[in-house]
Amino acid sequence: MSPWIVSDELWDRLEPLLPQRERRFRYPGRKALPDREVLCGILYVLHTGIQWEYLPQELGFGSGMTCWRRLRDWNEAGVWQRLHEVLLAELNAASRLDWSRCVVDSSHVRAFKRGSHTGPSPVDRGRAGSKHHLITDGHGTPLAVLLTGGNRNDVTQLLPLLDAIPPVRGRVGRPRRKPDSLFADRGYDHDIYRDQVRERGIVPAIARRGTRHGTYRWVIERSFAWLHGFRRLRIRWERRADIHEAFLKLACCLITHRQLDSLC
The missing domain is CATH 3.30.420 (Nucleotidyltransferase; domain 5)
Known part of the structure; x- marks a missing residue:
């Protein structure tokens, strides 16, 4: 499996932590891209180092700007920090810390x-x-x-x-x-x-x-x-420090998740 494909195990831990977007009824606009597909795009950039504007949309990730905005918003909401804490708690429960x-x-x-x-x-x-x-x-x-x-x-x-x-x-x-x-x-x-x-x-x-x-x-x-x-x-x-920090925290989450996978 490609490293930017989100596994079911990781998604089950992450999905409850994602902020819910308010649904607009009067002017709904275009339907938002599913969070899981956007996360795959973010992971593609993290793994390959490709620039946002060159993110291949034919893979179903959406535009680079969409992925950038979700990464920014999720980082501001503390998603990566909470995910890291969840993963550390599971490792600690298994006496692997x-x-x-x-x-x-x-x-x-x-x-x-x-x-x-x-x-x-x-x-x-x-x-x-x-x-x-x-x-x-x-x-x-x-x-x-x-x-x-x-x-x-x-x-x-x-x-x-x-x-x-x-x-x-x-x-x-x-x-x-x-x-x-x-x-x-x-x-x-x-x-x-x-x-x-x-x-x-x-x-x-x-x-x-x-x-x-x-x-x-x-x-x-x-x-x-x-x-x-x-x-x-x-x-x-990244010129903005918060975007680079978001990548850093996400990478730490992925490394910690690999440690959990080794338990299986």
Whole structure:
């Protein structure tokens, strides 16, 4: 099955989260394209990296502008965030989330059209770029993702990433939203932040400058490989930050859903 075809399992989880459009009786206009077909168009863009205006309408996705508007509206309604929480809760109920540790890191992508949340990248000759900041559990499942300018220091997003972890349900007791320990490379080597992580009840395992990066670095590197396997995320083409963030959150949902599929 093509990766942009929405499976029944994913659609059953997503459909109840989509906002309902008000029906117009006096001037109904053209019938709106079904949400599932539009989602297939969005996934086609995410997987292939094609520009919106070149989206092949003969595949039944509708126009690129229709898909763009739905992506924008669903992101504003918090659909992707709620879907991610639903998927994390199912993984947690199956004891497939490793709360004993989490791993953080960032990755730079070039931003050809600039826009908000971009900046001169110190690793790309000062060209405009953005950073994807990611935190995963011990298995590499995305817990939260943030978008900043390419010139933002990694350590400044350490606490915002921890705050962005949603309350994960699925087990008896209170929802969980913090791991036991946190692993990071030398870019996060600041004692002030270590102390702030400890104050949250999390043991920091952050590499010191002049030492090796750390034992679990491969976990986050594999997660970034999964994330950037979606071609639309390898280069930031969107001028608007919220559209690129929508793609990021949707990609995290798809990666998390793959983890659920592996249980079957």
